[in-house]
Amino acid sequence: MIKVQNVSKSFGNTDAVDNISFEVRAEENLILLGPSGCGKTTTLKMINSLIKPSAGTILINGKDVMQQPSAILRRSIGYVLQNNGLFPHYTVAQNIAIVPQLLRWEKKRIQKRVSELLEKLHLSAIYLHAYPHELSGGQQQRVGLARALAADPPVLLMDEPFGALDNVTRSKIHDEFKALDELKRKTIIMVTHDVQEAFELGHHICLMDKGVIVQDGVPSELLFRPASTFVKEFLKEQRLQLEFRSIQLADLWDWLPIGNNQSKINMLSADTDLWTSLERLTFNEIEIMYVVHHQKNEFKAVGFEQLMSAFYQYKKNMPHE
Amino acid sequence: MNEQQQTLLNFMWQQSDKLLVQTLQHIGLTFISLFAAVLVGLPLGILIARKKELSGAVLGVAGILQTIPSIALLGFMIPLLGIGAKPAIVALFLYALLPIIRNTYTGITSVDIAVKEAAVAMGMSKWQALFKVELPLAMSIILAGIRTATVINVGVATLASYIAAGGLGEFIFGGISLNNTNMILAGAIPAALLALLFDFLLSRVQKFTFKKVGTAMKMTPVVLLLLGALYFIPSAYGSRLTAGFTPEFMGRQDGNIGLQSKYGLNIHTVVISDAVMYKAAYENQLDIISGYSTDGRLKAYNLLVLQDDKGIFPPYYAAPIVSNKALKQFPQLEKTLNLLSNKINDSIMTDLNYRVDYLHQAPEQVAKDFLIAANLWKPKNNGNAGVVRIGSKIFGEQYILANIYSMLINGYTNYGVATKTGLGGTKICFDALVNDQIDLYPEYTGTGLLAILQAPQKSIDSLIGNKDITYHYVKKEFQRRYAIKWLEPIGFNNTYALMMRQKQAQNLRIKTISDLKHYLENN
Numbered sequence: 001m002i003k004v005q006n007v008s009k010s011f012g013n014t015d016a017v018d019n020i021s022f023e024v025r026a027e028e029n030l031i032l033l034g035p036s037g038c039g040k041t042t043t044l045k046m047i048n049s050l051i052k053p054s055a056g057t058i059l060i061n062g063k064d065v066m067q068q069p070s071a072i073l074r075r076s077i078g079y080v081l082q083n084n085g086l087f088p089h090y091t092v093a094q095n096i097a098i099v100p101q102l103l104r105w106e107k108k109r110i111q112k113r114v115s116e117l118l119e120k121l122h123l124s125a126i127y128l129h130a131y132p133h134e135l136s137g138g139q140q141q142r143v144g145l146a147r148a149l150a151a152d153p154p155v156l157l158m159d160e161p162f163g164a165l166d167n168v169t170r171s172k173i174h175d176e177f178k179a180l181d182e183l184k185r186k187t188i189i190m191v192t193h194d195v196q197e198a199f200e201l202g203h204h205i206c207l208m209d210k211g212v213i214v215q216d217g218v219p220s221e222l223l224f225r226p227a228s229t230f231v232k233e234f235l236k237e238q239r240l241q242l243e244f245r246s247i248q249l250a251d252l253w254d255w256l257p258i259g260n261n262q263s264k265i266n267m268l269s270a271d272t273d274l275w276t277s278l279e280r281l282t283f284n285e286i287e288i289m290y291v292v293h294h295q296k297n298e299f300k301a302v303g304f305e306q307l308m309s310a311f312y313q314y315k316k317n318m319p320h321e
Numbered sequence: 322m323n324e325q326q327q328t329l330l331n332f333m334w335q336q337s338d339k340l341l342v343q344t345l346q347h348i349g350l351t352f353i354s355l356f357a358a359v360l361v362g363l364p365l366g367i368l369i370a371r372k373k374e375l376s377g378a379v380l381g382v383a384g385i386l387q388t389i390p391s392i393a394l395l396g397f398m399i400p401l402l403g404i405g406a407k408p409a410i411v412a413l414f415l416y417a418l419l420p421i422i423r424n425t426y427t428g429i430t431s432v433d434i435a436v437k438e439a440a441v442a443m444g445m446s447k448w449q450a451l452f453k454v455e456l457p458l459a460m461s462i463i464l465a466g467i468r469t470a471t472v473i474n475v476g477v478a479t480l481a482s483y484i485a486a487g488g489l490g491e492f493i494f495g496g497i498s499l500n501n502t503n504m505i506l507a508g509a510i511p512a513a514l515l516a517l518l519f520d521f522l523l524s525r526v527q528k529f530t531f532k533k534v535g536t537a538m539k540m541t542p543v544v545l546l547l548l549g550a551l552y553f554i555p556s557a558y559g560s561r562l563t564a565g566f567t568p569e570f571m572g573r574q575d576g577n578i579g580l581q582s583k584y585g586l587n588i589h590t591v592v593i594s595d596a597v598m599y600k601a602a603y604e605n606q607l608d609i610i611s612g613y614s615t616d617g618r619l620k621a622y623n624l625l626v627l628q629d630d631k632g633i634f635p636p637y638y639a640a641p642i643v644s645n646k647a648l649k650q651f652p653q654l655e656k657t658l659n660l661l662s663n664k665i666n667d668s669i670m671t672d673l674n675y676r677v678d679y680l681h682q683a684p685e686q687v688a689k690d691f692l693i694a695a696n697l698w699k700p701k702n703n704g705n706a707g708v709v710r711i712g713s714k715i716f717g718e719q720y721i722l723a724n725i726y727s728m729l730i731n732g733y734t735n736y737g738v739a740t741k742t743g744l745g746g747t748k749i750c751f752d753a754l755v756n757d758q759i760d761l762y763p764e765y766t767g768t769g770l771l772a773i774l775q776a777p778q779k780s781i782d783s784l785i786g787n788k789d790i791t792y793h794y795v796k797k798e799f800q801r802r803y804a805i806k807w808l809e810p811i812g813f814n815n816t817y818a819l820m821m822r823q824k825q826a827q828n829l830r831i832k833t834i835s836d837l838k839h840y841l842e843n844n
Contacts (some may be wrong), residue, residue: 050442075444085439089457098443147443 007056018211031202039211078148082160086132117146138169158190244275255310259301332503346487349552354413356545366425383419409486417470424466428459468523483594498569500748565593565607579633617675628833636788637765647760662809670813677717688724704735712759769795
């Protein structure tokens with residue numbers, strides 16, 4: 001869907017982005033992850049021509065973005081900014097309607113679309129005619145997302161979309177984000193420096209440093225097969241949590257004790273991740289949980305200790321590291 | 322003038338026609354220039370907000386324009402644009418530019434970068450981003466700039482009367498010259514009220530919520546144009562010849578008032594500063610001017626003095642006037658000042674003035690040359706027995722006289738001298754003397770009689786025409802009322818006079834003021 005080929009960007013003598021290539025398939029979430037100044041935002045902005053590459057090509061659906069009029073191109077790409085960038089002199093409704101208006105949609109169609117989005121993003125209709133400064137940070141960010149989605153563009157670019165939110169609001173919006181049907185049909189490139197966010201929302205992560213892509217892969221690849229010490233270091237602090245999140249009970253299946261409880265109480269599916277399972281144990285203050293593997297039609301009975309020992313067994317048997 | 326003490330309201334009521342015209346002119350001048358400044362300043366501000374490398378140069382030039390003193394700027398305009406509304410509007414326009422350009426620039430550059438980026442990223446074109454996002458968000462800062470410019474313009478527009486563009490300055494500067502406080506206030510109060518009013522109205526516009534920004538943007542040019550058009554209402558009349566009179570002349574019995582009452586002269590008149598009047602006459606922009614008979618530019622510009630055949634201009638013999646206090650403090654002062662008694666006649670004075678006004682020689686040099694030629698020159702004593710403070714009004718002749726007196730005191734006494742030259746007009750000079758800010762300045766008998774004493778019409782009629790009687794009358798009255806002494810006259814008579822270009826006067830066969838009146842009536 002989106003192909004970035006040998007793209008470089010230099011500002012004066014410094015290379016912000018140095019000969020990077022990656023590809024995003026349709027309906028995939030790609031995360032550009034990295035410390036500040038690594039070139040991830042520059043990369044994102046080159047995709048909708050906010051920044052012109054010094055070299056290389058960027059193709060969306062096989063069409064070179066540089067060959068299209070920038071304004072027209074951008075109307076077909078949703079864009080969410082860190083500080084939402086809502087127009088302070090427009091109401092919520094007007095803000096959401098910006099791109100449809102630029103595309104000269106009919107008034108009725110715009111209205112319908114605006115109220116539809118408001119509902120999907122759990123914003124009350126009383127905010128339609130409110131101004132952005134009257135909303136909370138979380139609400140503003142939702143309006144920002146609604147604005148990006150308004151004309152139903154196939155591609156969505158998000159620049160640290162949840163960076164300005166507090167932790168509680170952020171995890172709430174993360175959940176909504178994952179649940180939103182409309183987003184599942186989008187090809188999304190998101191920039192973040194937040195490792196957890198990247199692992200939670202990304203199908204696929206490009207970890208960048210000093211203008212180059214250090215590693216490009218699915219979350220567990222970065223975790224268990226880091227391409228360099230930089231990758232290891234970058235993930236170090238949240239490593240345990242990340243590992244717990246990226247390992248599913250199915251991965252540990254062989255090391256878990258067999259159980260045969262047929263009742264539906266405390267039953268988990270094998271595609272649940274380890275983190276959620278542990279959460280479930282501690283949260284509900286139970287000793288033993290039952291897990292069902294639908295494909296294999298097998299049952300296991302696990303407690304905290306069984307899960308942990310299975311995890312260590314799994315790690316020991318990892319091919320690398 | 323009326324000898325009774327008039328109240329301000331009386332004066333304004335009597336002069337309500339003029340006041341209305343001046344106010345309309347004032348508003349007109351302010352807003353025509355403001356409109357032009359918005360038309361130019363707004364796009365320039367937008368341009369430099371886009372191309373920041375130009376901002377230094379543009380803001381620098383506009384800033385320099387702003388620092389040029391208003392009078393000087395008006396002066397620069399005259400050779401380029403002549404006199405009247407055009408140069409005044411251009412000068413006001415230049416003053417209004419800086420706040421408008423600067424605030425447009427600041428307004429646009431201070432729009433949140435995220436918002437600007439969002440506008441572009443949503444797929445707005447440059448112009449869409451400008452009109453839908455940048456300008457509306459910058460509007461309140463831009464309006465603040467327009468507001469500043471308006472208040473500046475209302476103030477500076479008072480100076481437009483120096484170059485015959487009208488406005489409330491006519492009353493203000495007329496009043497200063499004529500020692501008429503009511504007249505000053507009749508101009509100054511409306512001007513201040515206009516400034517306050519427009520400031521208030523614009524502050525309301527500024528507070529409009531975002532929803533109304535669009536309306537405000539569309540209304541502004543219309544309102545500016547309408548207000549600007551006010552300027553043209555009063556000037557919808559005219560005659561074949563145009564007269565340019567100083568604000569002082571306009572209000573004097575021995576000036577325009579006498580011309581109207583005694584001669585019945587009715588001519589299209591503009592008010593103008595004497596600094597530019599002669600040149601304007603020379604350049605055919607004015608036909609008749611109110612000059613001084615010893616002015617050097619008379620000679621330089623080939624102007625003809627029209628005979629005052631009905632005798633409305635009293636003699637204007639110049640003499641130093643000194644406070645009694647100073648005469649007591651400096652015993653040698655009177656004798657020293659009287660050294661100049663009867664030493665300068667009309668033609669000598671005209672020549673000295675010519676050297677200063679037209680040849681642009683320094684008044685000090687001209688004064689020294691004269692004293693040497695008259696065998697009065699003595700080198701400086703560097704005395705330290707107190708300092709004599711000499712004042713002068715703001716034209717060449719007074720500068721020369723002040724310098725002559727200064728050199729005489731330095732040479733013949735052991736007093737020091739401080740000069741305070743260029744005091745704006747009769748009122749300022751005289752008030753300075755009365756309030757012990759200066760010790761002496763050169764004054765003219767006619768001015769003393771009419772502008773300062775404001776003698777009753779009866780005494781004026783009986784005095785006018787005889788220089789000695791006039792001199793003795795003002796000497797007696799000044800001593801009685803103000804404890805100020807008129808020393809002996811210097812010799813020349815710098816009277817008011819109407820003048821025309823020689824050539825035009827010949828063509829039209831005009832020699833006297835009565836001829837002028839006949840010509841105006843028959844053409």
